[in-house]
Amino acid sequence: xxxxxxxxxxxxxxxxxxxxxxxxxxxxxxxxxxxxxxxxxxxxxxxxxxxxxxxxxxxxxxxxxxxxxxxxxxxxxxxxxxxxxxxxxxxxxxxxxxxxxxxxxxxxxxxxxxxxxxxxxxxxxxxxxxxxxxxxxxxxxxxxxxxxxxxxxxxxxxxxxxxxxxxxxxxxxxxxxxxxxxxxxxxxxxxxxxxxxxxxxxxxxxxxxxxxxxxxxxxxxxxxxxxxxxxxxxxxxxxxxxxxxxxxxxxxxxxxxxxxxxxxxxxxxxxxxxxxxxxxxxxxxxxxxxxxxxxxxxxxxxxxxxxxxxxxxxxxxxxxxxxxxxxxxxxxxxxxxxxxxx
Amino acid sequence: xxxxxxxxxxxxxxxxxxxxxxxxxxxxxxxxxxxxxxxxxxxxxxxxxxxxxxxxxxxxxxxxxxxxxxxxxxxxxxxxxxxxxxxxxxxxxxxxxxxxxxxxxxxxxxxxxxxxxxxxxxxxxxxxxxxxxxxxxxxxxxxxxxxxxxxxxxxxxxxxxxxxxxxxxxxxxxxxxxxxxxxxxxxxxxxxxxxxxxxxxxxxxxxxxxxxxxxxxxxxxxxxxxxxxxxxxxxxxxxxxxxxxxxxxxxxxxxxxx
Numbered sequence: 001x002x003x004x005x006x007x008x009x010x011x012x013x014x015x016x017x018x019x020x021x022x023x024x025x026x027x028x029x030x031x032x033x034x035x036x037x038x039x040x041x042x043x044x045x046x047x048x049x050x051x052x053x054x055x056x057x058x059x060x061x062x063x064x065x066x067x068x069x070x071x072x073x074x075x076x077x078x079x080x081x082x083x084x085x086x087x088x089x090x091x092x093x094x095x096x097x098x099x100x101x102x103x104x105x106x107x108x109x110x111x112x113x114x115x116x117x118x119x120x121x122x123x124x125x126x127x128x129x130x131x132x133x134x135x136x137x138x139x140x141x142x143x144x145x146x147x148x149x150x151x152x153x154x155x156x157x158x159x160x161x162x163x164x165x166x167x168x169x170x171x172x173x174x175x176x177x178x179x180x181x182x183x184x185x186x187x188x189x190x191x192x193x194x195x196x197x198x199x200x201x202x203x204x205x206x207x208x209x210x211x212x213x214x215x216x217x218x219x220x221x222x223x224x225x226x227x228x229x230x231x232x233x234x235x236x237x238x239x240x241x242x243x244x245x246x247x248x249x250x251x252x253x254x255x256x257x258x259x260x261x262x263x264x265x266x267x268x269x270x271x272x273x274x275x276x277x278x279x280x281x282x283x284x285x286x287x288x289x290x291x292x293x294x295x296x297x298x299x300x301x302x303x304x305x306x307x308x309x310x311x312x313x314x315x316x317x318x319x320x321x322x323x324x325x326x327x328x329x330x331x332x333x334x335x336x337x338x339x340x341x342x
Numbered sequence: 343x344x345x346x347x348x349x350x351x352x353x354x355x356x357x358x359x360x361x362x363x364x365x366x367x368x369x370x371x372x373x374x375x376x377x378x379x380x381x382x383x384x385x386x387x388x389x390x391x392x393x394x395x396x397x398x399x400x401x402x403x404x405x406x407x408x409x410x411x412x413x414x415x416x417x418x419x420x421x422x423x424x425x426x427x428x429x430x431x432x433x434x435x436x437x438x439x440x441x442x443x444x445x446x447x448x449x450x451x452x453x454x455x456x457x458x459x460x461x462x463x464x465x466x467x468x469x470x471x472x473x474x475x476x477x478x479x480x481x482x483x484x485x486x487x488x489x490x491x492x493x494x495x496x497x498x499x500x501x502x503x504x505x506x507x508x509x510x511x512x513x514x515x516x517x518x519x520x521x522x523x524x525x526x527x528x529x530x531x532x533x534x535x536x537x538x539x540x541x542x543x544x545x546x547x548x549x550x551x552x553x554x555x556x557x558x559x560x561x562x563x564x565x566x567x568x569x570x571x572x573x574x575x576x577x578x579x580x581x582x583x584x585x586x587x588x589x590x591x592x593x594x595x596x597x598x599x600x
Binding site for chain 1: 345348349352356359360363364429430431432434435436437438439440441597598599600
């Protein structure tokens, strides 16, 4: 690693909104320069609040944060010069053309004349918007708008780029295109990226390091492979015909955990998640034990551990469940891309 | 601070573009004044015979009233545009850039002022086409336009403050609908003060809309009364400064609530 200051360093951030809504309850993160850092969590976990504090929009109740070496509270202006922000909401001017949006954004950072025009043309090319440059943004497709948003965030060549749920609301094709775009950005000399997402697959694919956020703080942090690797062995998912009652559950958990090669079991309504050294070998034993206990199994799958398993392990609940708790109807959608066997 | 002025101009340009790229909107803003000047004006043109209007034709009397009323009705919707910008994320996008916070607010004030000035001049020109005389000349028109811009600034800033505070379109629509007609009828827009019931006349004295009309009408008459212009104009200026200050305060509280 380099000796440069961390791109982002947040210590013990706390933020409470009126009505005693705790958004952050002591969040710590460090983003090394030149890396992509993924903040992963369901809606309402505190990702957006973190981004708002780090981009000088909101003030924490307590805690400290520096971005590109500048304190977000004492030197907000220096932070603003060093960062590019792609927020969840587009924010582009719908009546202005793509080119005009970029020109205005550049002027706000002090770019002028030929320098400005060169930079704008360069970004339009890079984000495949040259043909649409003279058209009003209100006629852009979702994917084009999102690409323009990213271009807006890059106009002044920031040191740190914030991408707040960059692919939410995009169709699968546009999402894949955006992923390629972000991957290319990550290769840019020295650019550090803080990415928030509630798509497990997105974090897995784009981030060098991931912090899983739940209820306002980081529950676990590491590289995607490291996190999955910590869950040694395979994940066996069993689906039961009916949920097991509390009393029987403890007994059953004990019985399953005692089976050879089984490391951990977690009951979650009709679903049982088991970690086993060799998933395929453990299935017959698991089914046998459940049958003896009179519990009917409707499906069994074996998979390499996914980030969903990581989430379940550290946040103590399923990712989809956490999403549902926030009333977010896209929960199933969020889980879907990560559901496939690895 | 040296960058605040060009930045204010960029923000102003941006807002003006919204206005100019929606030709339908431009046209609609002119339909109302035409209705007031020519339909209403012709319908009631005999009222000048009652006396106390200080003009020879009703159209001459009506022009300042319609200019000021139009300034009110176009500026009182400023909060809707601000609300759009908040909901679209545009305001937050600007707040994460080093743009001067003052420029964001001032861009609104300046662009609304320019639009109001343009609208006022067009209404006066329409009046001239309709045969108005305007004994006060260009100087009188200028004072009327300034008074209309100040009044527009008062209500534009208040509307912006309301938009940032309540963040609901319905509240702005409700308040505007509630205010527009009473404020207009409790003023000398359509009727000479001497012909108004005395309680209405007294209430009109406290109506900023009426201040702008009195100042403009006096300046546009053949024999302007400098004290009318200065007292009413001064009061409008004070009110405009207070309203902009209030909306800047609200803007700060919006930033804290993000």
